[in-house]
Amino acid sequence: MTRFHHSLHQDKNSREIFAEAVNESLSSVDKGISTKDIDALVVGNTVAEFFEHQSHYASLMADWTGLLPVPSYRIETACASSSTAVEVAALGVASGLYDTVLVGGVEKMSTLKTETMTEALMSGVDIAYDYPAGVTNPALYAMMANAHFRKYGSKWEQLAAIAVKNHHNATMNPKAQYQSEVVELGNRIGSRQGLSFKDPLEFLRSPVNPMVAFPLRLFDCSPISDGGAAIIITASEDTKRYTDAPVYLSGLGHASGTMSLHDRSDLTSVPASAEASRMAYQMAGIEAKDVDLAMVHDCFTVAEMLATEDLGFFKRGEGGKAAEEGRTSLDGEIPINTDGGLKAKGHPIGATGVAMINEVYKQLRGEAGKRQVENAETGLIHNVGATGGTVTVQVFRT
């Protein structure tokens, strides 16, 4: 994957960002691989229509990565686009039509300013209901946070603990957008106003971390990012040609949910997350307790809290407390978002699912450097489209 960043890739087209990710992916194959070995290309991209006025995206990427004339597919399921692309690639291999498929995701978001960005991102929710009502994505997740707080007594400080943890993990990830502790970032921002903070919570509670949609503040939200990521999927029996240390995709889960929150009976969980994880665990033949580490969709801190409950890592209502107690930290019982998550690694929407897999791949191969989780054998990714209209869960094993 490329580094995820808000300004570093501004002078590149998304096709150049994607090609960079693809080149790294191809050149990092242990025993080597050539573009001639690739039978198809599947690309997750969310709304290049708005960011670059570009559709017909996969064909363009096939051209720019030297893969013509292979079949190319562009998959769009909002923020879950590239993990859904991985699923389509896996179906292609499992069907026997393809032996080896290159699958990736990309988004160049830095082309838009805040207002048009908000408008572009609202296309992922129900345009007939949510958008005219004036809600935005942070507001929708804020409603979920408030519902959870009310029902379970969970609180904002628990969400803050998630932000602090993910920024800490990102300090050890050279591909992350922000590679500083929360308090350092806070002091960098505060210094412009002559302010300094001694601990993360002091900063996070201050007006320097402004309210976006109660109770979510700026540092409860993932950033706007540019970036690309790519992986290679091949049939299990063919892996030896390319590596002696493959990572196996052993469980696929994918469920659809209502686009609008007003169609859900309860806002304290995301039904499609629970359903997708049930499917993935069943196919992999495992239970939640067998998972060694997970990358979950923390577009907002509250989303990570809900995910750790929906995926079955913690009981309902206990996700926030678990984060606060360090049970999801690198040295906790179930490390979550070891790469910094969407929160700190960045969230170029169409690339996010494959970037999660990139981290699981590194962890399961013992190549995650300072953030390595010991004896990691089973990793999971959880990728959410908008507020849960689409959720994918995928289980990977050594």
Added chain:
Amino acid sequence: MTRFHHSLHQDKNSREIFAEAVNESLSSVDKGISTKDIDALVVGNTVAEFFEHQSHYASLMADWTGLLPVPSYRIETACASSSTAVEVAALGVASGLYDTVLVGGVEKMSTLKTETMTEALMSGVDIAYDYPAGVTNPALYAMMANAHFRKYGSKWEQLAAIAVKNHHNATMNPKAQYQSEVVELGNRIGSRQGLSFKDPLEFLRSPVNPMVAFPLRLFDCSPISDGGAAIIITASEDTKRYTDAPVYLSGLGHASGTMSLHDRSDLTSVPASAEASRMAYQMAGIEAKDVDLAMVHDCFTVAEMLATEDLGFFKRGEGGKAAEEGRTSLDGEIPINTDGGLKAKGHPIGATGVAMINEVYKQLRGEAGKRQVENAETGLIHNVGATGGTVTVQVFRT
């Protein structure tokens, strides 16, 4: 499928149009089917982002067709989106993950006026090169026409014959946007200026049929349309549960080509069409001469001429002459676009591929009414994204 039309569906959202197509699809299954039998939904949609400011499209359609929580996929490959969706559905079934998949396409285009429509449709070509140069889709196809005319001596009258044929076929298709002969349509338009025409060519040559991009006139172009289409794909061994007269998908072809014409060495053919047909014929174990009828992508009349050569129905340079001689008419040796084609049936981009399959399905089952081709056993669809960045070819057999 719904009727395709430029104004009939104006008061509906695309979700309502899609639901109408899905309802017809489900209710026309010979032995009945329930939404509970559907394991996944795959939706082809090209740019609802521009037409309705809506992305995350498949999830929304799963909701509105009563299919939650099945996995849903939105596939976008410009004008080839829904045939590519069919391919993904087929991979899902062939992989064994799904037994039965609902797959469809939809586009509601009537929301935009001409200038914004042209801009929206240009997102399907290379936005970094073609769009800033000021070309539009008709201009790009006009270049191909001129190249073909120059190389082979083909001429505009041959393209006109394609328009006349497709409008004639559409008079027998109750789902078509235009159900009148070309000359009748010409007289309807001409009557506003006190003009009348005795034969189609007289009208087509007149200023009442204005030049769009030389040599392409208005009636060389497919219209702007609203519409939806859906089909159901199930494993071959499961078909008996639903029907005694299934139609088998026996060949899949799909190739990517350069987005820009400036990257092609020759404009008189579409390389991805030739490659995709080679793949499809090979998988189906047939040759071009075994095809009884074909729906080809006539977004412009010249596109049909090129397609009949690229698919191997006629020698290079002879496609136009063949059309003029009636060899592609309903009673010709290889009937092309029996349903009226994109030209006269209409072209709601995201729905077009599945609508082509709808026609092949009807023809192979002997249910095509007045436009029935006798003893049709092998049908083909050919669906092109933009100027050939994506081409799919699929072979169906009884």
